[in-house]
Amino acid sequence: DVPDRVRDMVAARQQQLATVGADPQALAEQLRQVFEEFTELRMHYQFGIDEVLTKVEILRKEFEQMHDYSPIEHVRTRLKSVESLVEKALRTEGEMTVRAIRERIHDIAGIRITCSFVSDAYWVAEMLAAQGDLEVLTVKDYIASPKANGYRSLHLIVRVPVYLSTHVEQVPVELQIRTIAMDFWASVEHKLSYKYERNLPPELRAELDDAARVADDLDARMERLRGEIRPMPVHEGS
Numbered sequence: 001d002v003p004d005r006v007r008d009m010v011a012a013r014q015q016q017l018a019t020v021g022a023d024p025q026a027l028a029e030q031l032r033q034v035f036e037e038f039t040e041l042r043m044h045y046q047f048g049i050d051e052v053l054t055k056v057e058i059l060r061k062e063f064e065q066m067h068d069y070s071p072i073e074h075v076r077t078r079l080k081s082v083e084s085l086v087e088k089a090l091r092t093e094g095e096m097t098v099r100a101i102r103e104r105i106h107d108i109a110g111i112r113i114t115c116s117f118v119s120d121a122y123w124v125a126e127m128l129a130a131q132g133d134l135e136v137l138t139v140k141d142y143i144a145s146p147k148a149n150g151y152r153s154l155h156l157i158v159r160v161p162v163y164l165s166t167h168v169e170q171v172p173v174e175l176q177i178r179t180i181a182m183d184f185w186a187s188v189e190h191k192l193s194y195k196y197e198r199n200l201p202p203e204l205r206a207e208l209d210d211a212a213r214v215a216d217d218l219d220a221r222m223e224r225l226r227g228e229i230r231p232m233p234v235h236e237g238s
């Protein structure tokens with residue numbers, strides 16, 4: 001059943017639609033259908049996570065076995081709830097059909113990889129991008145070009161084939177690859193933004209800005225130490 005939160009959003013949207021003369025009843029029906037279809041489809045995105053997670057775990061285990069050092073520190077996965085998917089679908093421009101929503105929302109499936117060093121973040125991204133069955137759809141390099149608020153991270157949308165009983169489905173998965181310092185900063189920023197919504201007090205804003213600089217500096221220092229642990233790998237073909 002459609003949860004209350006989504007029902008409230010539909011109600012709000014319906015009033016809005018009614019004032020412009022559009023059909024609120026049709027929207028309600030569309031949303032009910034989207035909700036139903038995604039409840040089933042969500043599983044495919046979990047499979048997409050499983051496929052990419054296996055790849056990441058293989059790299060991590062291989063490094064741990066074969067070398068004294070792994071570029072991957074930890075890995076976390078996240079599957080968007082149908083509720084927040086419908087919420088985002090309502091927030092973003094476009095049709096309220098499953099097909100259109102799947103085309104415009106690419107973060108239903110997400111994997112976050114944390115590395116010790118900045119160069120490892122790029123290295124892990126390269127190793128995954130080089131795999132023949134992963135197609136890189138987009139890359140957003142917020143490490144080279146941090147967001148205005150100081151957020152740094154490497155974002156890739158990759159597409160992975162999922163073999164189902166009757167067909168193969170190409171599932172987009174959002175990869176966020178970042179250092180421990182970037183991750184620490186982002187998690188604090190996220191909690192603060194959540195708490196204060198758009199009204200972060202200037203003194204906290206300034207603290208966060210400063211913390212972003214400190215995290216950046218720490219990454220630069222650690223990067224210099226990295227050379228002492230293990231030289232950058234030599235890529236051997238394939």
Ligand code: GTP
Pocket residue numbers: 107140147149151155176185186187189190
């Ligand atoms: P959405 O925010 O998901 O709609 O993504 P987008 O299309 O604007 O893409 P972007 O790559 O900018 O952000 C994708 C994800 O990265 C977000 O959903 C967050 O998980 C994370 N992210 C982006 N910007 C920030 C930020 O300023 N702070 C934090 N903590 N996380 C961020």
Ligand code: MG
Pocket residue numbers: 107
């Ligand atoms: Mg997102």
